[in-house]
Amino acid sequence: MAQKLLLGDEAVAQAALDAGIVGCYAYPGTPSTEIMEYIQGSAEARERRVHSQWSTNEKSAMEEALGVSYCGRRALVCMKHVGLNVASDGFVNSAITGTEGGLVVTVADDPSMHSSQNEQDSRFYAQFALVPCFEPSNQQEAYDMVGVAMDMSEELKVPVMLRIVTRMAHSRANIATGATRPAAPVRIPQDLSRFVLLPVNARKGYARLVEKQPEFLKRAEDSRFNRLIAGPDRSLGIIAAGIGFNYLMETFGGEPCPHPVLKVSQYPLPRKQLLQLFDQCQKVLVIEDGAPFIEGMLHGPMGPSDRVLGRLTGQLPRMGELTPDVVAKALGKEAKAGPPASSLLRPRPPRLCDGCPHASSYEAILEAVKDAGPGHVFSDIGCYTLGALPPYNAINSCVDMGASISMAKGAADAGLRPAIAVIGDSTFTHSGMTPLLDAVLENSPITVIVLDNGTTGMTGGQVSAATGRLENIAAGLGVPKEHIRVFEALPKNHAQNVQALKEEIVHEGVSFVIARRECIQTARKAK
């Protein structure tokens, strides 16, 4: 057994390698990015030729991994929580087809929205798709669970979710690793109709999935990751899910918790232990990171129940990630904070780097749309979203990957002139191509400005699928050649860049302007 100091993300990656995956499939997204990056940097992964190229988006990643599973081989899919929205079609339907080789879908949630536009809780997706879900309380469990989840996926022929959160993904801990399992050979499924979700087959697949539910429950009740821990003080019982268990234990400073505790790290919820806990305790506090998922189920639609305490009843904050401090407070322990905050303190929000090409682009865009007034620029997910903040205040939307182009088109349909979309190169190939095709089909009067810095910048500079292809993609989708413009996003080109933008903005049809210059961070690294 080797001891390694690994991020939660890296523990998942190492575990997947040790479980004999032949491929990892992902699109970068904080806090999940380091899973794939670890595999890309792993000598053993290279030696075994484990697939580790980034996919264009999470849906492709999910389906590519399902293709691996179809062949009887193991695959890991990774994404951030909002990536699962993109991948959800493949995810939900892979539960109906079922799997052959082990298929583990790792989803990294971001409660408190450190680097995200919402804090949706992926456990709802697992429940919705009727698949088992693991939620580690620490990095070692994350490592151990991947192997168990792979085995379960293969044995029960179902994709399995591993749900982690920011503090699990981005915290290092000592990990004891286990043995490596060899990869399986390619094997065509025995039942070839299973992956053909025609209604006649889909009904069978759905019935199979429904029939497996009692087995999923039994596995959760028998799981070594779920356990009911006795405690003398039965005035309160505690359900501690995932990383919430750590904060609970921290509160008692290494002493055992005086209350009975149900540690939950595998779903569906272990009914047997749940009943035992409610048998022992009149009131139960639910400590879970993310949404009140368990708590909401316990209250039910007729709630709130006076037996259940947590985020919905005010003992814990309704939103935001758990901390040892909020958990201690919920247990009636006052925080012993150090010196109070200084009156000198000022916020220091993130900002575009000095010399960032997006800064030059925003300066040009601001001047080009000045006459139209504010409210005409739809934008997207990436470093350039920081253009919403001072000193630029240059963009008016950021919703989800690709929405800049679709929203600009909708706004143009509604009569807004000009309607401008600002999107990054990697975001464009992730989800911008289909709405661009919509705009081309109707010759919508929109100006799409692709900020092409040649990388996926926000997540640390991963390869961008758009590099070297943008002009051809736009032309291929039908943007007229004369309205595909390219300029270099440099301060010295400001006047001519503004001129080019102005010309395209007045064009009553689709324009595609590429503002190109390498990301200052990747340029520095390359030196």
Next chain:
Amino acid sequence: MKNDIVLAGVGGQGILTIAAIVGRAAVGRGLNVKQSEVHGMAQRGGSVSSHLRLSSDTIWSDLIPLGGADVLLSVEPLEALRHMAQLAPNGVLLATDVPITNIGDYPDLEAIKAEIRRYPRQVLINADQMAKDAGSIRAMNMVMLGALSCFLDLPVDTLTGTIQDVFARKGDKVVEVNLKAFAAGRAAGQTVER
């Protein structure tokens, strides 16, 4: 034993290098380690912090509770003030006095320094200058690590050995500069009673 350290700075300053070296040294000594980091959007020139916990016992939380940090190490003076609530009653504050003024309304530096100096157990140093004197401003983090070393339950040669390992591939000169910077920081840290 247990050492809980909050590291603070501005995205891009490299506090994670300090955390990584301590973490690696601690694992080498058979200690348990947890170290949380910030990635993604916050790294773009915003406030960043890392919680580093070393212990001979089980470490539960990845985050250090408020009022629980034995040491607050900040590679930027304003960022030191941001995390004061993390400090334990008898905790130590280690900070550089070199500001990063990438915000419009950066407060008066002398006022910040005065506030840091009011804290009973503190070391406020110009780590940039000390690193320059050691041979390279890029060794600033090693100056701070040197100061931190005075308050860790780790033998100093375990830390210097780890520095040697980490920088070995960059050549003897780089190793020497970093060790020199570490020694200068350690001397500064020793001005505070353990």
